[in-house]
Amino acid sequence: MWPRIFSLAALIAVWALAAALAQSRLLPGPFVIGAEILAEIRSGELPFQMACTLGRVIVSFAIAMLLGTAAGYVMGRSKAVDRFADPWLVVLINMPALVIIIFAYIWVGLNETAAILAVAVNKLPNVTAVMREGARALDPELDEMAEAFQLAWFARMRHVVMPQLAPYLAASSRSGLSIVWKIVLVVELIGRPNGVGFVLGSAFSLFDMARILSYAISFIVLMLVIESLLVQPLERRANRWRRRPA
Amino acid sequence: MWPRIFSLAALIAVWALAAALAQSRLLPGPFVIGAEILAEIRSGELPFQMACTLGRVIVSFAIAMLLGTAAGYVMGRSKAVDRFADPWLVVLINMPALVIIIFAYIWVGLNETAAILAVAVNKLPNVTAVMREGARALDPELDEMAEAFQLAWFARMRHVVMPQLAPYLAASSRSGLSIVWKIVLVVELIGRPNGVGFVLGSAFSLFDMARILSYAISFIVLMLVIESLLVQPLERRANRWRRRPA
Amino acid sequence: RASEALRIGLQSTGTFAWQLDVIRRHRLAESAGLDLKVSEFASPDAGKLALNSGSVDIAVTDWLWVARARALGAKLLFYPYSSAVGAVMVKNQSPVHGIEDLRGRVLAIAGGPLDKSWLIVQAAATRRGIDLKHETTLEYGAPPLISQKLQQGEAEASLNFWNFCASLETRGYRRIFEVRDAEAALGLSEPVALIGYVFSEPFASEHRSAIDRFIAAAQKANDIMLQSDEEWNALRPLMNAEDDRIFKAYRDRTREGMPRRPIAAEEADARALFKALASIGGAELVGPSQELDPGLYYRPAPRGD
Amino acid sequence: MNDAPIAGDAVPLELRIDAKSYRSADGTPVEVVRGLELRLDAGSFGALIGPSGCGKTTILRIAAGLDKDFQGRLNTPGSGRLGFVFQEPRLLPWRTVEENIRLALPAHLSGVDLTDLVEILGLGSHLARYPGELSLGLARRAAIARAFAVRPDFLLLDEPFVSLDEAVAARLRDELLALTTRTKVTTLFVTHHLEEAIQLADRLFFLSDRPARIVLEKTLPPPRGGRSQEVAASIRAEARALAARPL
Amino acid sequence: MNDAPIAGDAVPLELRIDAKSYRSADGTPVEVVRGLELRLDAGSFGALIGPSGCGKTTILRIAAGLDKDFQGRLNTPGSGRLGFVFQEPRLLPWRTVEENIRLALPAHLSGVDLTDLVEILGLGSHLARYPGELSLGLARRAAIARAFAVRPDFLLLDEPFVSLDEAVAARLRDELLALTTRTKVTTLFVTHHLEEAIQLADRLFFLSDRPARIVLEKTLPPPRGGRSQEVAASIRAEARALAARPL
Ligand SMILES: Nc1ncnc2c1ncn2[C@@H]1O[C@H](COP(=O)(O)OP(=O)(O)OP(=O)(O)O)[C@@H](O)[C@H]1O
Ligand SMILES: Nc1ncnc2c1ncn2[C@@H]1O[C@H](COP(=O)(O)OP(=O)(O)OP(=O)(O)O)[C@@H](O)[C@H]1O
Ligand SMILES: [Mg+2]
């Protein structure tokens, strides 16, 4: 815990120094931002917008991870499926976010469903690409073991497959959560009447850096808290079996 | 090769069908887009804009992969570095793309350096997050072997570490290339006088779906070609040693 | 005399591109001793970024943004470029005929809640006793998307930028309330130019003559565009007009938006507008100051070559 | 063939491999087994003995039904509950020894008491350890425990007792003898250790070098475990003669 | 101690482990070695014999300098070129057998001809194979080839000859004997196979159960390889007595 706090303090110090040197409206220091965040929290604005965004992030993240992992697993395991589905994956993964967002908003409507769908579809192929690599790297010897002892499908997934996919899952959900959040911002910016992205859009057109940064940083702080209190302890538990490097 | 072509044909058929059903300017069919692409190629516009974008994609992808892999490797190997650098990574990975882009453009200037920097900084933490997982999952037994036989640093990297990181590298470069390309679009949209993103931005304000799609699809076709002719044969070579599933 | 370089930021689909094209084709810059270096961008915000990072000398940008930035300490100057504004529009057969009828309907707003036209319409509606913010269902979105949503029937009325309005008009939509009328309702004698040429004070003080010459050249271009229909035929390829009616609408609205009055008169109206906006948008919109900064407008030196 | 039928009602193991080859990474086919026919009565214990790399593991994998890519026919004994001790331990590194054993148990055995088995194998103090924290010998014993714990009716063992000290190995051999006698499980066993095979098996199959086929099949007189010195000596002599003979 | 110095000028292996313990995943410390002192003259061949799981592999890893987390002192012989046959093959799965061997070679040997070595080990036809395509016995032989190929001046072998058939094992033992005699490499060898130890070693170290310490140290009369039946019998008797004695 201490190194984390120390490291964050260092980060803030660097920022404060940069702000002091720049002396510009365009790079507000940590104190300005801190005050702004407090004011926004007190007005209830920030919690409301954050909640809107967070809801979208969670739902679309869950959809993308579930479907993406399933698709990636199947593609990594079956050469036949992979050969057929791979071009679709390449198309989807390289489709610009803007195009997907526009299509979703046009064909589904300017509503929540379209927004969440657009984000999930944007993120899904990335999860698939990562999980496919994971599935390809699965150990055939453990598979044989599971088959010999006739492990049930569920037990096989849980005890044999998932632990092998764990680092890929960790990687794709960590970098994935951040991507989802970034796309949610764009989706909100283009067509939602609330959420952090909506605020950023307005703030951007006014060049209100203090507001932009205070919302961005609030989300980052949230992520830091989730990382420190939830993800990392879980990860440590999941990695207990690894031999510590000498 | 044949399944790929067949699968792509199916994709195009689905698209043509959807376009025929929709009968809308907002969902142009494959023939319209094909004609548009040809026209744009003949006018020299598409090759020029594509070249601009591709240049940015390649440079910032290279920077992000190199630095991100190095950082991820070090963080995955050394607990001490990880403890210190992890909060910075969380901050960077969750910083909205827009914020990074604005800062780069404001503090570096509205120029090529800023654009490439912004993209690289956006992508870098994702690579780091994935490669860190890879480095954490390295086999300590092979490390011991390398140490016992006193393999030189370079040989160790090349023959012991890299092959283990290969699936992570594949995952992060495949999903990474697509992310870089998407961010390049945004960067171009916001502040570059050329490139596909610039065209998309202009086309979006005119709601010129045919133009939007023809540029997006040209890039995707390029990616498909690179995948089929370069990446996948390379990958097959690198994975030759894997036991084929029975 | 050696020509002086002037770096200009331009949004590729904006009308500024048309003006610059006229300047180029009539060699107005060369004859004014200017060498224009134009950078084209796709985003309307690129101009702001470019000014802030010092990558261009002049960009066409929001009046309100400049006012706000000045209030926050940025030394920027503004010179009117266009007063063209949008309108609230509905389908021809719609039962909606005035803003009163908007109550309880879905109104889509291009831009966001801080869009200047939207604020002006809101202020005017409030004076008529209509609280649009609470009596209608609002949708915000990017301008092209909002235009599409009106056409798809998802929104019953929309407030959009003037160029989208011009093209909607030719597709069976009508105006029920012009932002121009709203400005009049707020007591302005004439619409204020809401976008203009923006440059920094230090640059202006060092290159005063270059700016003046540029403004003069732009004025000449405006004159040409006002008088000659031929000229517009030459501009047509740039305009992305699908048919003649849209083309004519674009042309007429552009002409209508060209500011012609002296800066002092402009500033007086601007002051009144700012007050009205400050009263409804608050500090969030206009920044810390409730009064328009008197130094905002750039005043060219009196002509006397 | 002069089979000595042992258990009555259950089906025997019948394995015929006409040909089995792998395709190696560079595309060349590697022929591993050719024309092998192996029959093992239900409840009896067979030992495969052959040179290193001849194809023993391949045969076991085929007998287990893990590798279906061969030409021939397989008929497995019993209801199909399989116990397999692989040549390497093959434990799940992220599960403790106890979890590794319990995971393999069929549903009706899931709550079973493992204490006895674990004590016999000397794993008592290691149940809560992860495989990475075991010595190789301990890991092997965990793998043996797993195969025994499922109460198989078809047991395959691929050199289970290497990497163990003589004392432990002897104890485990006795244990295997007792288990197979008690439960009448059909067992196929790979070893390089002739004494071990003579002690444990009802029937020995000597294999040729790759491609493997059976060069000598030998039924040992009962009782298992208590073979006389003469029997052992005669088999040893035969095996030596076999090794000396050019193939 | 009654050392019989063999080779002259080079330094002996001196290893003192006062204490070595692992911390297991649940945090409990596992003491593996305590108060062990091992000295091996330069050029001589020592064999470690002890029960499964007692700490032999741990001792080898410490002797190799791979595990520095122990209390004690280590003095390694020679210039430090190490050959290590791990208990598992530990080949790089993504490199062929030949690449695996060559990768371990020091720069000055990089172009060396491996044909002889590979022939002796019976790997000739497998050089271009990936480890996943080898049988375990073949993989072990590849690992042995790697350790021999580096021309070590300190050789550690952790049960190198298990999983091999008797014929190959005997050939490899002879080869190891010849190699160590020829190159006078200091060798530390782990085995469960007493006969093997008696054949090969100059000096036997019998270890206790965990935590390991030396319970009996025995110097064998030269020449290696040709020990008389009596010597072997007496050592066997001593070992049996040791196993029977309560610790
Ligand atoms: N990383 C570790 N964490 C905890 N305990 C360990 C670890 N590594 C080894 N041990 C324990 O230390 C003891 C000695 O292990 P070691 O591998 O040295 O035994 P060994 O004598 O080589 O046994 P074998 O003959 O089975 O190979 C074993 O009881 C083992 O469980
Ligand atoms: N996947 C594979 N691809 C190509 N060749 C293979 C493959 N698997 C095994 N082989 C080869 O088949 C032969 C038999 O292998 P197998 O593992 O059955 O031998 P084994 O009799 O068990 O040997 P050991 O006693 O060393 O364990 C070996 O020569 C091996 O190299
Ligand atoms: Mg085998």
Ligand SMILES: [Mg+2]
């Ligand atoms: Mg060991």
